């Protein structure tokens with residue numbers, strides 16, 4: 462068991478509430494997670510799939526999460542299985558009840574999957590709605606309801622979530638996107654971790670492979 466091994470399920474000794482997501486959801490049809498993304502849960506992290514709502518096999522959508530993301534307790538991700546038509550005479554889903562009528566579920570509104578970049582922090586009880594794309598380095602505030610795309614290195618909050626502020630100066634964010642440190646070999650990231658915990662981008666650049 463090593464925190465440097467992305468297949469370790471519980472990377473913090475004595476803390477079963479923390480789990481790397483990739484090994485936890487291995488083989489799940491609707492969820493993909495990159496290496497070292499972790500979740501924290503006050504319940505049982507193994508129940509993470511329950512936080513991905515309306516995930517039905519007959520609908521083509523997925524939750525795809527990048528590497529090195531931090532996902533707080535209660536964050537939830539809403540896929541397309543719960544969509545009703547909003548532009549029809551009624552939003553009532555008559556075909557769901559069979560005898561009322563027939564309609565191919567694949568023809569129902571599908572805004573696409575949820576895509577979350579690398580190094581994204583998703584706060585407590587945040588909700589991400591279908592089709593949303595969250596850029597690398599973004600932060601989703603506690604209790605946010607994210608209804609539209611989030612630009613890289615932007616902090617959003619509220620319901621509906623709106624930009625609160627930029628996380629970093631624009632030149633730092635641009636350089637980080639170029640450096641893409643999350644794709645470096647693990648030993649480089651390990652060496653760079655102190656620099657990543659500071660705000661000096663020149664210090665980080667020294668560790669680029």
Ligand SMILES: CC(C)(COP(=O)(O)OP(=O)(O)OC[C@H]1O[C@@H](n2cnc3c(N)ncnc32)[C@H](O)[C@@H]1OP(=O)(O)O)[C@@H](O)C(=O)NCCC(=O)NCCS
Nearest residue numbers: 531532533583584585600601602603604605616618619625
């Ligand atoms: C988003 C967050 C990171 C911002 O922290 P910060 O950079 O210290 O920002 P501040 O506290 O200075 O707040 C900046 C502004 O955002 C607003 N804001 C902060 N958190 C917010 C939230 N959850 N929802 C809506 N607005 C929020 C503040 O009211 C403030 O607004 P103002 O400028 O109009 O006064 C933080 O508030 C947050 O939500 N963290 C998540 C904590 C969490 O869920 N942890 C779980 C364990 S991983």
